[in-house]
Amino acid sequence: MPKSKVRKKTDYTINPASRTPVKVKAGPSSSIYVGVMLGLMIFGLAWLIVYYLAATESTYGAEGEPLHWMYNLSAWNFLIGFSFMVAGLLMTMRWR
Template sequence: MPESRKRKKSGHTVGSTPTPPAGPRPSPHWWAPTMVALMVLGLVSVVLTYLTQGNLPVPGLGNWNLAIGFGVMITGFFMTMRWR
């Protein structure tokens, strides 16, 4: 007697849960407020440095206050690239 064709087995077995498709995960809830706060804080720092001729926000640093302000701002902008 001829033998019947065998069925192809699927990867799903009884009792196992299918894995969700791998994709980008959403950002944590604190990501966007932190990102915006860093950009605003950096902007305030740079403006304050220009208005006080480098005496504030940290006295004694002079124009390094600009570098710190721009660094904080750039950190906020880099966070926008990872925001989902």
């Protein structure tokens, strides 16, 4: 039976160019950016809390009451509240 050839394995080398750190040229975020980011998240949470606590038909949902418009929005309040919170959370990705 013939003997098989032994192949020499090539060593795996790491490309040194891919191991160099990358400098970030942008500085830290301004305090206005952080304030808007946190404000959006808190405003969205406050919107949902007000909807749950105050915009019921028995108290403020009746016509002529201060929050009857919020009661008329019904399930759209969830979209509005969560949209503000998601916008604030998306801003955290750019926060430095």
